[in-house]
Amino acid sequence: MRLLPPKKIKGIELQLRDVVQAFEGPFSTAVVTKIDEHSVYLFRPYVQTSDYSGTWGVTPLIGIETYSIGKTTEVTLLERHEVK
Secondary structure (H helix, E strand, O other): EEEEEEEEEEEEHHOOOEEEEEOOOOOEEEEEEEEOOEEEEEEEEEEEEOOOOOOOOEEEEEEEEEEEEEEOOEEEEEOOOOOO
């Protein structure tokens, strides 16, 4: 693993297992899981809270999200893991 200074790169430059910041905001860190000729597929955890609460407090919704970006989309590269 190589920790890198944050660097903006295009999706076409990504490699499997790269850790990126896909957008600005919390829970924006994602891992590259698949690359094909048109898209880069990312995996990230997320947490969302509901608009209501009760005597039990606020119930958080915790899960994972998989999504894809185009190869021309710009992301911030945070870590690069060498694939052997």
